[in-house]
Every structure is written in structure tokens, then in C-alpha cells.
Amino acid sequence: MTMLETMTGKINPQELTQSRLQLHYAVQYIAATGAALVEPLPDDSHTSMIWNPVLEAFVGATIRGDQPFQIAIKPVSLTLSLIDPQNNTIASLPLHGKTMLEGLDWLQQEISKLGIDANKIVLLDFPSDDFPAHPLAHGASFDASQEGELRELASYYITAHRLLQAMVTTYENASAIYIWPHHFDIATLITLPSSKNENSLTVGVGLSPGDTSYQEPYWYVSPYPYPDIANLPSLDGQAFWHTQYWVGAVLPASQFTKNANAETQQQQVAAFLHSAVKASIALLQPKSAWENSG
Numbered sequence: 001m002t003m004l005e006t007m008t009g010k011i012n013p014q015e016l017t018q019s020r021l022q023l024h025y026a027v028q029y030i031a032a033t034g035a036a037l038v039e040p041l042p043d044d045s046h047t048s049m050i051w052n053p054v055l056e057a058f059v060g061a062t063i064r065g066d067q068p069f070q071i072a073i074k075p076v077s078l079t080l081s082l083i084d085p086q087n088n089t090i091a092s093l094p095l096h097g098k099t100m101l102e103g104l105d106w107l108q109q110e111i112s113k114l115g116i117d118a119n120k121i122v123l124l125d126f127p128s129d130d131f132p133a134h135p136l137a138h139g140a141s142f143d144a145s146q147e148g149e150l151r152e153l154a155s156y157y158i159t160a161h162r163l164l165q166a167m168v169t170t171y172e173n174a175s176a177i178y179i180w181p182h183h184f185d186i187a188t189l190i191t192l193p194s195s196k197n198e199n200s201l202t203v204g205v206g207l208s209p210g211d212t213s214y215q216e217p218y219w220y221v222s223p224y225p226y227p228d229i230a231n232l233p234s235l236d237g238q239a240f241w242h243t244q245y246w247v248g249a250v251l252p253a254s255q256f257t258k259n260a261n262a263e264t265q266q267q268q269v270a271a272f273l274h275s276a277v278k279a280s281i282a283l284l285q286p287k288s289a290w291e292n293s294g
Contacts, residue, residue, distance in 0.1 A: 013253035031181035221276035222248030237272030
């Protein structure tokens with residue numbers, strides 16, 4: 001899949017919900033393994049994952065041992081895998097037709113074969129009002145039959161990874177790019193230079209595949225602490241400010257220019273990110289030296 005094949009809008013973005021939920025539950029195997037077997041980090045990034053552009057897969061942190069490995073989920077085929085540091089497959093399980101517990105049992109067995117105690121791997125328990133409900137949580141089986149939708153969702157992550165890499169290059173205080181298991185968003189966090197640990201000023205930049213705020217993929221740029229919403233500046237790229245429960249600049253997939261090709265869509269996203277990050281920094285630090293950065 002090349003960059004020009006991503007985000008073409010062949011599928012209505014508001015029709016991706018069921019496939020998105022399948023993926024959201026599938027990546028919980030990565031988070032569970034990280035939580036059990038990786039040294040804990042204060043920001044919980046040991047439970048997060050990255051996008052591996054070579055495998056076109058979600059990949060977790062490296063598990064140390066005689067045979068180092070990582071857990072991967074290939075979204076298009078909904079395949080759970082153990083891979084070595086060279087991206088070679090150690091073992092894999094197509095999740096189609098499997099329940100969450102069947103996948104977990106398989107994962108524990110395969111990790112145990114590598115000489116690691118896998119019994120402490122358990123699926124993470126997020127607040128029920130802040131994690132999507134789905135029959136998979138109650139014994140239903142994965143369904144990988146909607147390959148087109150899964151491929152479309154993968155394309156959003158491919159594009160997000162590339163565009164966020166550009167953001168990390170532009171802003172030296174930007175964090176690594178992580179995909180978070182709780183909300184399934186891919187994001188970087190820019191910490192403003194004058195921030196102090198007890199009162200950090202940050203700008204979160206990322207892509208959500210959809211959630212309760214928007215039932216479709218959307219880009220966001222969120223300054224924190226949240227600014228006063230009375231005089232929020234205008235934004236490029238047909239974006240707008242979201243102000244209910246959280247404050248951030250938002251560009252939903254449905255706002256992409258109609259009939260535009262993937263390259264034009266990505267230019268629209270890039271314009272949005274550039275304007276929204278500058279606006280967010282100005283809101284947090286009106287007289288910051290950063291106001292001319294980017």
C-alpha cells in the first residue's frame with residue numbers, strides 16, 4: 001500500500017465503526033502483554049504500540065528474553081503474531097472466528113514456549129464508560145470478513161504515521177509517536193519549552209479512528225490546559241474547534257474536500273495540523289518564542 005493509495009474515501013468514513021471496534025479489541029493483546037511483561041513507565045507507554053510501516057501492523061514493545069519478541073496485529077487480516085527483532089514471524093493466529101479468550105489462550109501458550117511466564121497476561125480493564133462496548137467483550141468471535149473496511153482503517157494509520165513523523169521533526173519537544181490502547185489514537189505530545197513538570201503546557205496531535213465524540217476517523221490538535229473557548233482562532237483545512245468535554249481543533253474525515261485524491265487530502269490534513277498547532281501554542285503561550293516556529 002503506497003501513500004497515494006491511502007485515505008481515498010472509497011468507503012464512507014462513518015461506516016467504519018464495526019471494523020474499527022474489531023481492531024480496537026484486537027490490539028488489546030498488545031497492551032495486555034506490555035502491561036504484564038514490560039517494565040512499567042510513568043506514562044503507561046509500556047502498554048502502547050507503534051505503527052510498523054514495513055509490516056503494516058501495530059507492534060508492541062520488545063519483550064526481553066533468550067528470544068526477544070514483540071506482539072503484532074496486522075489489521076487487514078486481523079492476524080495476531082509474535083515477531084522477532086528482524087520482523088520475522090515466530091508464530092501467528094488469524095483471529096477470524098476466534099473469541100478474545102481463545103486468542104489470549106493462544107498468546108499465553110506461544111509466549112510460554114519462549115521460556116517466559118505468560119500466566120500473568122490478562123486483558124486490561126478500562127472504565128466501562130470510556131471504552132467502547134462490543135459483543136467481543138462477552139464471548140463473540142472476531143469477524144475479518146470486511147477486508148475493505150479494515151484496509152481503509154489501516155490506510156488512516158499509514159498516513160497518520162507519516163504526517164506525525166513530520167510534526168516530530170518540526171517540533172524538537174515532540175514525543176515519540178504512540179498508538180494508545182485505551183482510545184486507539186495515534187499521537188505525539190508536544191511539550192512547550194517553558195513548561196514545568198508540575199504545570200506542563202502541552203499540545204496533543206493525533207488521529208482517532210473514531211469514538212463517542214465522532215463516529216468516524218478524525219484528526220485532532222488539543223492544547224492543554226484547555227484554553228478559554230470565547231475567542232478561539234480560525235483554522236485551515238475546513239477544520240473547526242471541538243468544545244464539549246474537551247477542547248481541540250478537529251478535522252473529521254467527512255470534511256475532506258469532495259472528490260479529492262489522496263495527495264490533496266493529505267495536503268489538507270497537513271495544512272490543518274500546521275495551523276492548529278501554531279494556534280494552540282499561541283493560546284497557551286501568547287508571547288512564546290515558539291509563535292513563529294513550524
